[in-house]
Amino acid sequence: MAETQDPKKPGSNMSRRNFLKNTGLVAGGLIGGGLFGGLITNQMKKPANNGKKPAATANHDMDARTFFSRTDDFETLSAATERLYPEDKNGPGAIALSVPYFIDRQLAGDWGSNAHEYMKGPFPQNQESAYYENQSKDQNKQGPNADVQTPTPTPRYQTRMNRGEIFREGVKTLQDVANTKHKKKFAELEGEQMDAILTDFEEGKIRMNGIDSIAFFNLLLQTTVEGAYADPVYGGNRDMAGWKMKEYPGPRMGYLGQIEDEEFAVMKQESLRDYQDMWG
Amino acid sequence: MAKKLEKVDVVVVGSGWAGGVVSAEVAKAGYKVVTLERGKPVDRQDYIGVKDELRYTDRYEMMQNLAPETITSRNTLEEEALPVRTRNEMMAGTDLGGGSVHWAGATYRWRPIDFQFRTKTVERYGEKKIPEGMISRDWGITYEEMDPYYDKWEKTAGISGEEDPLGEKRSNPWPNPPMKESPAVKLFKETTKKMGYHPYQVASANLSQSYTNPDGETIAQCMFCSFCTQYGCDFGAKSDPLVTVIPTAVKTGNCEIRTHSLVRRVLHENGKATGVMYVDLRTGLEYIQPADVVVLGAFSFTNNRLLLLSKIGKPYDPVKRTGVIGRNFNGQFNITFLGARGFFEDKKFNLFMGAGALGGALSDFAGDNFDHSDVDFINGGGIEIRQYGHGPIATNKVPRGTKQWGPEFKDKSLHYTNRSLVVWYTPAVMSWWHNYTSLDPTYTDEFGDPLLRITNKYTDHDKAMAKFGIEKCTEIMEKMGADIVDPDEIPEEFDHIYDGGHYAGGVSMGEDPATSAVNNYLQLWDMENLFVVGGSAFPQFGGHHPTATIGALSYRASEGIIKYLKEPKLLTQPKKAAAKA
Ligand SMILES: Cc1cc2nc3c(=O)[nH]c(=O)nc-3n(C[C@H](O)[C@H](O)[C@H](O)COP(=O)(O)OP(=O)(O)OC[C@H]3O[C@@H](n4cnc5c(N)ncnc54)[C@H](O)[C@@H]3O)c2cc1C
Ligand code: SF4
Numbered sequence: 001m002a003e004t005q006d007p008k009k010p011g012s013n014m015s016r017r018n019f020l021k022n023t024g025l026v027a028g029g030l031i032g033g034g035l036f037g038g039l040i041t042n043q044m045k046k047p048a049n050n051g052k053k054p055a056a057t058a059n060h061d062m063d064a065r066t067f068f069s070r071t072d073d074f075e076t077l078s079a080a081t082e083r084l085y086p087e088d089k090n091g092p093g094a095i096a097l098s099v100p101y102f103i104d105r106q107l108a109g110d111w112g113s114n115a116h117e118y119m120k121g122p123f124p125q126n127q128e129s130a131y132y133e134n135q136s137k138d139q140n141k142q143g144p145n146a147d148v149q150t151p152t153p154t155p156r157y158q159t160r161m162n163r164g165e166i167f168r169e170g171v172k173t174l175q176d177v178a179n180t181k182h183k184k185k186f187a188e189l190e191g192e193q194m195d196a197i198l199t200d201f202e203e204g205k206i207r208m209n210g211i212d213s214i215a216f217f218n219l220l221l222q223t224t225v226e227g228a229y230a231d232p233v234y235g236g237n238r239d240m241a242g243w244k245m246k247e248y249p250g251p252r253m254g255y256l257g258q259i260e261d262e263e264f265a266v267m268k269q270e271s272l273r274d275y276q277d278m279w280g
Numbered sequence: 281m282a283k284k285l286e287k288v289d290v291v292v293v294g295s296g297w298a299g300g301v302v303s304a305e306v307a308k309a310g311y312k313v314v315t316l317e318r319g320k321p322v323d324r325q326d327y328i329g330v331k332d333e334l335r336y337t338d339r340y341e342m343m344q345n346l347a348p349e350t351i352t353s354r355n356t357l358e359e360e361a362l363p364v365r366t367r368n369e370m371m372a373g374t375d376l377g378g379g380s381v382h383w384a385g386a387t388y389r390w391r392p393i394d395f396q397f398r399t400k401t402v403e404r405y406g407e408k409k410i411p412e413g414m415i416s417r418d419w420g421i422t423y424e425e426m427d428p429y430y431d432k433w434e435k436t437a438g439i440s441g442e443e444d445p446l447g448e449k450r451s452n453p454w455p456n457p458p459m460k461e462s463p464a465v466k467l468f469k470e471t472t473k474k475m476g477y478h479p480y481q482v483a484s485a486n487l488s489q490s491y492t493n494p495d496g497e498t499i500a501q502c503m504f505c506s507f508c509t510q511y512g513c514d515f516g517a518k519s520d521p522l523v524t525v526i527p528t529a530v531k532t533g534n535c536e537i538r539t540h541s542l543v544r545r546v547l548h549e550n551g552k553a554t555g556v557m558y559v560d561l562r563t564g565l566e567y568i569q570p571a572d573v574v575v576l577g578a579f580s581f582t583n584n585r586l587l588l589l590s591k592i593g594k595p596y597d598p599v600k601r602t603g604v605i606g607r608n609f610n611g612q613f614n615i616t617f618l619g620a621r622g623f624f625e626d627k628k629f630n631l632f633m634g635a636g637a638l639g640g641a642l643s644d645f646a647g648d649n650f651d652h653s654d655v656d657f658i659n660g661g662g663i664e665i666r667q668y669g670h671g672p673i674a675t676n677k678v679p680r681g682t683k684q685w686g687p688e689f690k691d692k693s694l695h696y697t698n699r700s701l702v703v704w705y706t707p708a709v710m711s712w713w714h715n716y717t718s719l720d721p722t723y724t725d726e727f728g729d730p731l732l733r734i735t736n737k738y739t740d741h742d743k744a745m746a747k748f749g750i751e752k753c754t755e756i757m758e759k760m761g762a763d764i765v766d767p768d769e770i771p772e773e774f775d776h777i778y779d780g781g782h783y784a785g786g787v788s789m790g791e792d793p794a795t796s797a798v799n800n801y802l803q804l805w806d807m808e809n810l811f812v813v814g815g816s817a818f819p820q821f822g823g824h825h826p827t828a829t830i831g832a833l834s835y836r837a838s839e840g841i842i843k844y845l846k847e848p849k850l851l852t853q854p855k856k857a858a859a860k861a
Contacts, residue, residue, distance in 0.1 A: 142614040144780025228674035230334035251331030254503025255633035
């Protein structure tokens, strides 16, 4: 494994000027008159981080809830995500990666309120939702473009609840089940007890209102994985530790100089913030 | 009351490859064009600094907002269709350039058997080979006749490709050399070559070098930036309408593009289209745009829906098997792109690097390149490996049987992140009498207009093809040296997920107005100044990605539109089809 810091290779830590030079964008004449030209002069001439933007620091003030109002709910959510994505020899788990805050923030935004989804009735499947929501349990979606999709199941969405409401209902049900079975809060259970409950959700054995428990479980799993690996701008993947475990470098200009390399490239992580700074 | 605007020669609905090519060609020929696009205006600057997997891949930033309008979907005539509610289940482009901006760029020509399906199948295997209920047919145009239009589109787009050793004759080579080869692609090619197959580099709209097209538009060289499919290109290196046909149309001075303009009806009188009615989505105000010729290039779904809503042509009735609008719906869904996933212990690939159309392919099992006497299906498809440049959220594949969460999942998904490859089959999809589009009786859009309803189910033919493809891909993956090979499973039924943009038909082309909606210039038989352009014209789906064929048909339609403007008449004479379908 090579530490790829060769400046001829655009994927490594290099300035935008070197990048342009080495990829032939300058030599190819595009800078002068071509359409790339206007772009570069408009967008790239400015020095990176010209002082108008606050410096990017690990700002833990952002670790506050804006969706879940009750501490108990958030602790239940946190404990569940940690079981799905636990701390281990590879590195931090969901809690240390700030996944619960990521989920909280996603639910507070337009994804949580299904702003871009068709939410008009009727909802004939709402009461007997099981059939449709069970239908697609395959790990991988298929069809063109399937390979770039999140490998979590995608049940057909036929409930009148939005994602935020599903999460509220789901977290509450997790607590109810913990209470009925063990007379304890979910977050206070032993790991195996939590796993048993989560497995019941995954297998559709838990009765929920307006949604199959499988659908909630799938959503929880999907958002947990997303929180571990989405750009840190969304509040998860703390310190890009998710990417480090995955040997994922973050967004780069490109890999024109490296795409043919046989060796695996180990690179330092950079974030969307770093990438945008590079464009000025 | 809708405000009536000044009449133009041609009004075009949609600004993707279909609408964009037509706008450019007709404007270049000196006619006044207005192009209406429901989405917002964008250009390359909107795609700088967007390398954000969550926002684009998982939250579908570039896809149609479904809150005001979606489609409904069911498997059979007896079921009630349900709305496709989330963008997780539905990818359709919106904004200037449409789905043609966030496409990956894998480019293929379709084959003689696609265009002359019935003739060639009967010729080689006899009438009996075509199963009951299959309504696939000839297009009314041959591969040889399509070649110059393919050539034109390929040059506009600057496609970078390597000759398919089993491909049909081309009048010209690809305009640019193929993309570089990554080790994973190389492994696929070397292995399949040893197996006696004929691999080649996937032809690509991610350009291998900077290129100026015949219209004078420059497209930059692809940087292998990995944020390609479902993204716009921040380098102007992916050929799309924004860097080609749209600027070409605008610089003629003859084309005005109006964004935020949602077309709701095609207006007509005495069998002729008079224009379209649209809404400015910012103000809610309605407008009538009169024109001599109306062109729909608004992707399969809207093309179908606008005809049905505007009561143009005879809607298909699957019970009586009469009518044409909505007939021959087809597309590649979850029973296609199946194959085998391999997990490698001692190899590690730079899978986070890539480009939308970086890949290897072979055509040994495409079209009629192999003998079908002993298989229970007709036609075929490409076999592909692709290296899109995987994001970390997407790349969590684990061998079958591994738990999907918890310590085992975490450990294995990390381990296999850069050690897992997939090879898949991209088979043709036939048309069947029971798969069609219509208006939904229950669900409506924000204006109260019925949504488009899709009825689509799988047949034994689809399953036989999928099984064949999985077996071939499994063998290849084993030979590639994967330690664990997981063959895909064949789904029981269509899952109502409209993923990847390969949905077509419903306004299909042919020679006989009893079974086709448009002729081979995509001119509506029932309304000669209305042209319906795009995949909606496919009588059935070919065994490769569709967009080159959409681009070629758009050039063919443009030629027809210009002919019609000079001499208004039906451009081809209907023929009674020799046989059924
Ligand atoms: C993720 C993804 C990857 C893909 N990759 C490939 C690939 O690698 N190879 C390949 O061959 N194909 C690929 N495709 C398919 C490809 O995107 C389409 O075939 C192609 O873009 C279709 O072009 P079009 O012009 O018909 O439609 P579009 O480009 O979608 O254009 C239609 C336009 O019409 C507009 N419109 C719709 N309704 C209205 C209305 N009522 N009023 C006004 N405007 C309207 C839309 O907003 C849109 O801009 C991919 C698709 C997706 C989703
Ligand atoms: S991979 Fe190439 S074509 Fe695709 S977005 Fe990146 S630079 Fe553009």
